Amino acid sequence: MIPDLQDAQRLDAEDPLAPFRDRFDLPPGVLYLDGNSLGALPSATPARLAEVMRQEWGQGLIRSWNTADWIGAPQRVGGKIARLIGAQADEVIVADSTSVNLFKLLSAGLTAAPGRRVILSETGNFPTDLYIAQGIAAMDPSVSVRALPRDEIIAAAGPETIVMLTHVHYKTGQRYDLRAVTQAVQARGGMILWDLSHSAGAVALELSAAGVDLAVGCGYKYLNGGPGAPAFLYVARRHQATLRSPLSGWMGHAAPFAFSDDYAPAPDLKRFLCGTPPILSLAALECGVDLFLEADMTAVTEKSQRLCDLFITWVEAHCAGHGLTLLTPRHPAARGSHVSFAHPDGYAVMQALIARGVIGDFRDPDAMRFGFTPLYLGYVDVWRAVQALKDILTSRAWDDPRYAARAAVT
Numbered sequence: 001m002i003p004d005l006q007d008a009q010r011l012d013a014e015d016p017l018a019p020f021r022d023r024f025d026l027p028p029g030v031l032y033l034d035g036n037s038l039g040a041l042p043s044a045t046p047a048r049l050a051e052v053m054r055q056e057w058g059q060g061l062i063r064s065w066n067t068a069d070w071i072g073a074p075q076r077v078g079g080k081i082a083r084l085i086g087a088q089a090d091e092v093i094v095a096d097s098t099s100v101n102l103f104k105l106l107s108a109g110l111t112a113a114p115g116r117r118v119i120l121s122e123t124g125n126f127p128t129d130l131y132i133a134q135g136i137a138a139m140d141p142s143v144s145v146r147a148l149p150r151d152e153i154i155a156a157a158g159p160e161t162i163v164m165l166t167h168v169h170y171k172t173g174q175r176y177d178l179r180a181v182t183q184a185v186q187a188r189g190g191m192i193l194w195d196l197s198h199s200a201g202a203v204a205l206e207l208s209a210a211g212v213d214l215a216v217g218c219g220y221k222y223l224n225g226g227p228g229a230p231a232f233l234y235v236a237r238r239h240q241a242t243l244r245s246p247l248s249g250w251m252g253h254a255a256p257f258a259f260s261d262d263y264a265p266a267p268d269l270k271r272f273l274c275g276t277p278p279i280l281s282l283a284a285l286e287c288g289v290d291l292f293l294e295a296d297m298t299a300v301t302e303k304s305q306r307l308c309d310l311f312i313t314w315v316e317a318h319c320a321g322h323g324l325t326l327l328t329p330r331h332p333a334a335r336g337s338h339v340s341f342a343h344p345d346g347y348a349v350m351q352a353l354i355a356r357g358v359i360g361d362f363r364d365p366d367a368m369r370f371g372f373t374p375l376y377l378g379y380v381d382v383w384r385a386v387q388a389l390k391d392i393l394t395s396r397a398w399d400d401p402r403y404a405a406r407a408a409v410t
């Protein structure tokens with residue numbers, strides 16, 4: 001039997017994560033299904049930022065590098081993210097953007113083994129991942145980039161490859177088996193670099209247990225760090241002494257305040273810092289991460305799976321016959337925390353939904369993405385979103401010239 005609104009109400013009443021909803025500032029009347037792209041604002045963040053600005057910056061001034069431990073923020077927040085992704089505290093650091101971290105780790109991985117000259121990735125991976133790889137190959141003609149369909153990647157891995165994959169696909173939501181792929185790549189002599197942008201804070205991860213070599217991830221999606229929040233990077237302990245960042249900035253130096261002329265990398269993960277850390281952005285990210293640390297990642301994963309399951313079930317039951325095709329795997333272990341449906345007029349349908357306060361997004365050529373963030377969405381929210389979608393499709397409300405015009409950011 002297909003669940004109904006009463007079932008959704010019952011699930012909300014029993015939901016152990018429901019109290020987290022009040023820890024976010026969301027506009028009334030909005031159903032926010034885009035936390036996979038830009039997370040919502042934690043209620044604690046504005047006050048914390050005001051404190052960092054007024055007290056730590058305004059009053060403490062430069063002393064706050066020591067007294068407020070600004071200097072330790074990349075490692076401190078990295079250590080907290082480590083707990084969310086199943087890594088050791090000294091294996092994760094916050095720095096730069098995901099794109100820059102991809103550059104640093106790919107370059108470091110290639111340089112560490114002279115025979116490793118191929119960046120192997122997936123066709124249709126998130127563009128920045130492929131573009132960064134192509135940029136590295138453009139600087140060094142001995143490096144090449146190979147992008148293959150996902151079912152051909154393992155067979156192509158070998159000692160000459162660093163395999164760069166996005167764990168949860170940004171468009172389809174498809175999820176790799178992190179442990180199985182890591183071990184298969186390593187068994188063939190390859191090194192693995194995971195992009196966890198759509199995974200951290202969305203699904204339970206065990207990087208250490210899976211033996212992952214390298215990883216990067218976003219701070220502004222499920223971690224709720226705010227627009228353009230700094231990203232994180234992970235380097236397994238066993239690689240930390242040998243990998244060197246190509247961006248040998250002073251913050252990655254073993255003794256930055258010795259001001260010596262010659263670069264010597266820090267002995268630990270700090271070597272992957274480059275310039276002065278963005279303290280205000282780090283403070284906002286820390287608020288998002290702290291909130292997550294209060295939640296149980298197993299409960300988050302289970303709720304994410306249920307929210308996505310219900311969305312798929314209800315869309316297929318209530319919106320049948322309107323040209324929607326599911327792009328996301330049905331099996332919870334094979335997907336992340338967003339669900340995509342293709343529709344030939346997906347852009348306009350999504351704009352009509354947004355006009356009604358149901359905010360998802362769209363990815364060319366036809367994918368409507370709906371993100372399910374267990375900390376601030378409930379089961380009745382999913383029901384309401386599907387009812388709005390049904391209304392729009394049935395009434396053809398999307399067929400309005402206002403909804404056809406493309407915005408700069410989609």
Ligand SMILES: Cc1ncc(COP(=O)(O)O)c(C=O)c1O
Pocket residue numbers: 097098099100126128129166170195197198218231
């Ligand atoms: C898989 C993946 N990697 C990286 C990024 C973004 O990287 P950056 O924060 O450097 O823009 C995104 C953004 O959506 C993404 O989906």
